Amino acid sequence: MSGDGYGMHDRDFLIPPMPPAPPPAPPPAPADGARAVAVAVLNLGGLGLGYAFVRRRGLMLLCWIATAALLLVALPADPDGVPVFALVVYVVFLAAVAAHGARVGLRARPVWPGRAPLALVVGLALLAVPAGGVVLYDDARDEAVQQMLLDRLERADRLVARSGEQAFGVGKDGYSEALDLYENLSADHPGSRAAERVPARMKTFYSTVGATYAQGDHCGAVQPLTYLRTVPKNMPSTDLGELADWPDERLATSLYECGAKGLTAGGSAWTSNFDDLLTTFPKSEQAAKVEPAVGAAVTRAAKDIQGDDPCTAVDRLRSLGSQIDDLPGEEAGIEDGLTKNVRQANANADSGTYLCGVDQYQDGEFEAARTTMNEFVKANKNNKNRARAQKIAIAAEIAQTVPAAGKRLPTTRTGGSISVTVQNDSPDDITVLYTGPVTGSFTLKACGSCTTYSLSDTLSPSFEPCSSGRNYPERTISLPPGTTYFLHKPNGASSSSPASDTAKLQSGYIYTECAYATQTLGTGL
Numbered sequence: 001m002s003g004d005g006y007g008m009h010d011r012d013f014l015i016p017p018m019p020p021a022p023p024p025a026p027p028p029a030p031a032d033g034a035r036a037v038a039v040a041v042l043n044l045g046g047l048g049l050g051y052a053f054v055r056r057r058g059l060m061l062l063c064w065i066a067t068a069a070l071l072l073v074a075l076p077a078d079p080d081g082v083p084v085f086a087l088v089v090y091v092v093f094l095a096a097v098a099a100h101g102a103r104v105g106l107r108a109r110p111v112w113p114g115r116a117p118l119a120l121v122v123g124l125a126l127l128a129v130p131a132g133g134v135v136l137y138d139d140a141r142d143e144a145v146q147q148m149l150l151d152r153l154e155r156a157d158r159l160v161a162r163s164g165e166q167a168f169g170v171g172k173d174g175y176s177e178a179l180d181l182y183e184n185l186s187a188d189h190p191g192s193r194a195a196e197r198v199p200a201r202m203k204t205f206y207s208t209v210g211a212t213y214a215q216g217d218h219c220g221a222v223q224p225l226t227y228l229r230t231v232p233k234n235m236p237s238t239d240l241g242e243l244a245d246w247p248d249e250r251l252a253t254s255l256y257e258c259g260a261k262g263l264t265a266g267g268s269a270w271t272s273n274f275d276d277l278l279t280t281f282p283k284s285e286q287a288a289k290v291e292p293a294v295g296a297a298v299t300r301a302a303k304d305i306q307g308d309d310p311c312t313a314v315d316r317l318r319s320l321g322s323q324i325d326d327l328p329g330e331e332a333g334i335e336d337g338l339t340k341n342v343r344q345a346n347a348n349a350d351s352g353t354y355l356c357g358v359d360q361y362q363d364g365e366f367e368a369a370r371t372t373m374n375e376f377v378k379a380n381k382n383n384k385n386r387a388r389a390q391k392i393a394i395a396a397e398i399a400q401t402v403p404a405a406g407k408r409l410p411t412t413r414t415g416g417s418i419s420v421t422v423q424n425d426s427p428d429d430i431t432v433l434y435t436g437p438v439t440g441s442f443t444l445k446a447c448g449s450c451t452t453y454s455l456s457d458t459l460s461p462s463f464e465p466c467s468s469g470r471n472y473p474e475r476t477i478s479l480p481p482g483t484t485y486f487l488h489k490p491n492g493a494s495s496s497s498p499a500s501d502t503a504k505l506q507s508g509y510i511y512t513e514c515a516y517a518t519q520t521l522g523t524g525l
Contacts, residue, residue, distance in 0.1 A: 062097075063097055066090065066093050067090075070090045149192045149194035152181050153181070153182075153194040153197060153198070153201065156178040156182055156201070159175070159177055159178040159181075160174070160178045160201075160204065160205050161208070162174055163175050163178070163208070164208040168209070168220075169223070175205070175209060175227070179205075179235060182198050182202065182238065183236075183237060183238055186198050186235070186238040187237035187238075190237075198238060199239060199240075202240060202243055206243050209225075210224060210225055210246075210250060212224060213254060218253065218258045218261070219261065219262075221251075222251065222254050222255060222273065222276075225247045225250050225251040225254055226247075228246065228247040228251075229248070229251065232244045252277060252280075252284045252287070255274070255280075255281075256273070256274075256277055256287075256289055256290070258270075258273045259277065259290075259293075260289075260293050266316065271323045274290050274294075275326075275327060278290060278327060278328050278329060278331065278334075279331075283332070288334070290327070290329070291329070291334040291337035291338055294324050294338065295337070295340075298324075298344050298345045298348070301313050301348070304316070305317075305351075310358075310359050311359060311360065311372075313352060314349050314355075314356045317345045317348050320341075320345045321345035321349065324338050325338070325339075325342045350379050353375060353376040353379070353380075354376050354383070356372050357369050357376060357389060357393075358409065361373075361392055361395070361396055361406065364406065366396040366399040366403075366406055370396035373393035373396065374393050377389050377390055388411070391439040391440070392410055394433050394434075394439050395409075395435040395439050397487065398486075398487045399435075401487055401498060402485050402487070405435050405436075405485035410439040414438060414440070415438065415478050415480075416478045416480035417480060417507060418478065418479050418481060418506075418507060419476055419510050419511070420476065420478075420505070420510075420512075421474055421475070422442075422444065422474060422486075422513040422514075422515065423466045423473065423474040423512065423513070423515065424473045425447055425465045425472055425516040426446065426447060426490070426515055426516050426517035427447060427450050427452060428490040428517060429444065429445055430444050430446075430488050430489060431443050431488075431489050431491055432487070432488055432513075432515070433486070433488075434477075434479075434486045435485050436482055436484035437480040437481075437484070438479050438480060438484070440477070443491065444473045444474070444475060447470065447473055450472075450516075453516055455518060457518075465516040466516070479505055481506055483504050484505055485500065485502050485503075486502070486513060487499075488515040490517075
């Protein structure tokens with residue numbers, strides 16, 4: 001064809017041939033129960049070898065991943081073992097792949113046709129691998145437990161060592177915590193390597209707690225040794241052997257030595273040591289030493305009465321008597337000896353009270369001297385110093401008002417050459433005390449017709465008591481020359497106050513002393 005315009009040209013087209021059809025899939029293998037069982041057993045090994053046997057590589061990889069995950073959870077071996085949840089999940093997984101493998105293997109063609117029985121034998125043999133792994137894991141877990149227990153043992157050892165560097169009161173909690181760890185090892189893990197080492201550790205424990213005794217600090221050793229005696233009760237599962245009695249002798253010695261030291265030093269702390277000794281170890285050699293020790297203390301205190309501070313010695317003796325009396329000596333067989341010491345202490349204290357009063361008087365402690373001497377007079381009816389003690393008590397009472405009266409210690413001297421008459425121009429019964437070369441006292445009845453003088457009466461130039469011609473109650477005494485101090489004090493519930501007078505007596509004169517009542521009890525000579 002020609003001409004203008006578009007034209008067409010005939011061409012031949014080749015059509016590519018169709019690809020050949022794929023060969024038909026091989027027909028399923030005939031059902032084979034042995035093969036199904038072999039695949040299931042191979043899968044139970046956890047590596048998916050059953051899937052490999054029937055050409056299921058993806059499922060085999062899945063088994064590898066699951067087993068690897070379990071190993072990551074289980075290793076390294078832990079004392080607590082594999083978490084239960086992980087084990088349950090893995091067992092369920094193995095059961096599932098075994099069941100699935102059996103279903104797949106029933107008709108799947110194996111890699112090695114006709115070898116199902118051999119695969120089954122191999123699968124059964126390979127089951128020994130996870131079984132052996134379980135055994136090895138249990139061994140590893142047991143070792144982990146042993147190491148954990150050894151770590152606990154080491155922790156307890158560290159607690160003991162650290163507490164041993166501290167005062168017992170501070171380290172006690174650490175010791176108790178260590179004991180709990182040791183006892184736990186013995187009670188809950190008796191066959192462990194750590195438990196087997198506990199007895200040796202307990203020897204170290206005892207020597208550490210009782211170190212103060214080994215250092216010679218008996219007072220400091222009492223508390224820790226007492227604590228050690230409680231250990232057997234707190235560790236019933238631990239065989240302590242000779243350690244159970246280890247503290248007894250040491251504690252008895254510490255109680256005695258600490259008590260004896262305190263007894264020598266004074267105070268009262270020693271009584272608790274001796275009390276504990278006599279109660280806890282009454283038949284011990286140390287308990288037998290208590291009676292001689294307190295007897296020696298009484299003797300020392302009695303000697304101190306003759307020293308510079310007799311009052312302190314008297315107080316010491318009275319304290320000793322009371323403290324010794326409280327000691328439980330009956331079970332120890334020293335009750336009679338202790339009673340004798342109590343009597344000796346009290347007797348020495350009673351006799352020493354006189355010297356105490358003298359010392360107080362000479363030191364100007366007149367109120368204390370008066371009290372002490374009055375106590376002595378009351379407690380010692382037959383003592384040779386009783387009469388002079390009465391004189392000193394009188395002088396001390398006067399010296400409380402007139403200190404000059406206490407410059408010299410009174411004697412038991414009586415009488416004199418100078419006559420002194422004392423009259424009572426007051427409405428009160430009075431006691432007249434006097435001291436000087438002679439010391440004494442007497443009482444005068446009240447003047448029934450007398451009254452209390454007003455202050456203005458006493459200020460009058462013509463005031464002169466005991467001069468109205470009344471029959472005044474009176475008493476005449478004989479005194480030697482010298483200065484005599486008088487004190488007139490009302491008896492009973494009178495509101496009048498004591499009054500004093502100082503008289504310088506000379507031979508050849510007769511003296512009259514008059515007591516009268518004003519706002520204070522007056523006196524005149």
